[in-house]
Amino acid sequence: MMIVMRADATQREIKTIVDRVQDCGAQAHLSEGQERTIIGVVGDVRSLPRDEFVRMPGVDRVIPISRPYKLASREFHPWNSEVSLDGIRFGGPEVVVIAGPCSVEDRGQLLETAYAVREAGAHALRGGAYKPRTSPYTFQGLGEEGLELLAEARAATGLAVVTEAMSPAQVPVVTRYADMIQIGARNMQNYALLHAVGESQFPALLKRGLSATVDELLMAAEYILSHGNQNVVLCERGIRTFETATRNTTDINAIPVLKTLTHLPVILDPSHSTGHWEYVEAIARAAVAAGADGLIIEVHPQPEIALSDGGQSLKPERFAALVRQVAAIAEAVGRSMAPAKAPLAN
Numbered sequence: 646m647m648i649v650m651r652a653d654a655t656q657r658e659i660k661t662i663v664d665r666v667q668d669c670g671a672q673a674h675l676s677e678g679q680e681r682t683i684i685g686v687v688g689d690v691r692s693l694p695r696d697e698f699v700r701m702p703g704v705d706r707v708i709p710i711s712r713p714y715k716l717a718s719r720e721f722h723p724w725n726s727e728v729s730l731d732g733i734r735f736g737g738p739e740v741v742v743i744a745g746p747c748s749v750e751d752r753g754q755l756l757e758t759a760y761a762v763r764e765a766g767a768h769a770l771r772g773g774a775y776k777p778r779t780s781p782y783t784f785q786g787l788g789e790e791g792l793e794l795l796a797e798a799r800a801a802t803g804l805a806v807v808t809e810a811m812s813p814a815q816v817p818v819v820t821r822y823a824d825m826i827q828i829g830a831r832n833m834q835n836y837a838l839l840h841a842v843g844e845s846q847f848p849a850l851l852k853r854g855l856s857a858t859v860d861e862l863l864m865a866a867e868y869i870l871s872h873g874n875q876n877v878v879l880c881e882r883g884i885r886t887f888e889t890a891t892r893n894t895t896d897i898n899a900i901p902v903l904k905t906l907t908h909l910p911v912i913l914d915p916s917h918s919t920g921h922w923e924y925v926e927a928i929a930r931a932a933v934a935a936g937a938d939g940l941i942i943e944v945h946p947q948p949e950i951a952l953s954d955g956g957q958s959l960k961p962e963r964f965a966a967l968v969r970q971v972a973a974i975a976e977a978v979g980r981s982m983a984p985a986k987a988p989l990a991n
């Protein structure tokens with residue numbers, strides 16, 4: 646349930662309520678708006694003394710949250726939340742672009758891609774070091790060596806780094822090197838991982854499961870939020886349907902649906918959602934037109950020899966043209982592209 650405070654409620658009144666909620670064995674999460682504070686109460690709320698809260702000083706009203714996810718819902722947090730990453734803001738007025746290779750393959754490949762995507766206007770660098778591959782016989786990623794290369798690329802380019810952890814055991818090492826931790830589609834319901842990422846407080850990119858509904862995605866986000874981490878960005882990356890012309894089916898509907906149901910930032914991955922580089926540009930434009938807060942796009946200098954997902958990776962020149970197109974779409978829908986990084990001094 647939500648305890649909506651009056652606009653003139655004092656900090657002391659808010660604290661008294663938070664303490665009382667905790668005494669009752671539930672958790673209190675504050676959502677502080679410009680006008681008033683809302684206290685989200687989660688846990689087993691059936692046994693809480695609702696009438697007592699209604700009468701406590703500073704309380705305007707007590708209302709149930711109708712959705713199964715509480716902290717992720719717009720009912721609890723009506724304002725867009727923003728997730729900041731080294732000067733980049735997801736969920737604000739500006740559109741953010743993360744780009745880079747599917748996998749970190751070697752130093753040359755990573756640095757070349759990082760400089761190219763930076764030059765093209767990307768705001769953060771992606772690259773997998775721990776790869777969730779369908780076949781155990783394909784490239785599994787460089788592990789910690791890949792993370793070291795990502796850290797080197799960040800030092801060289803100033804781009805924040807986004808990379809995946811597949812298990813709770815990988816969370817400490819990934820957070821040591823990266824700026825944002827990715828939970829991949831295959832791990833959207835890895836509850837131990839969600840728990841560990843929740844406790845880490847580290848910015849998280851949560852990708853929608855291959856066959857997950859929007860509600861299941863939001864329930865997965867709720868695990869991270871309820872373990873204390875409010876820095877969650879959601880990612881639509883296509884879902885399984887009967888269609889085989891593309892690797893997955895981009896659920897473009899999910900963007901306005903998620904933006905309605907949740908305050909969390911929402912980005913789209915047109916690389917995995919289509920599986921073919923030829924379709925990436927159209928779907929990236931569509932996503933921003935539909936209200937996405939950003940994009941995550943696979944880019945490789947030589948897609949034909951990529952160790953993973955070459956067929957869906959853009960070459961740097963095409964990616965640069967796409968960033969310009971997306972900037973125009975952003976303007977057309979009343980937003981703008983986050984500014985590109987200043988050119989590097991030679």
Ligand code: PEP
Nearest residue numbers: 747829830831852882917
């Ligand atoms: C990836 O981003 O490289 C990846 C494996 O994506 P997904 O988890 O969406 O399949």
Ligand code: MN
Nearest residue numbers: 747943953954
């Ligand atoms: Mn990939």
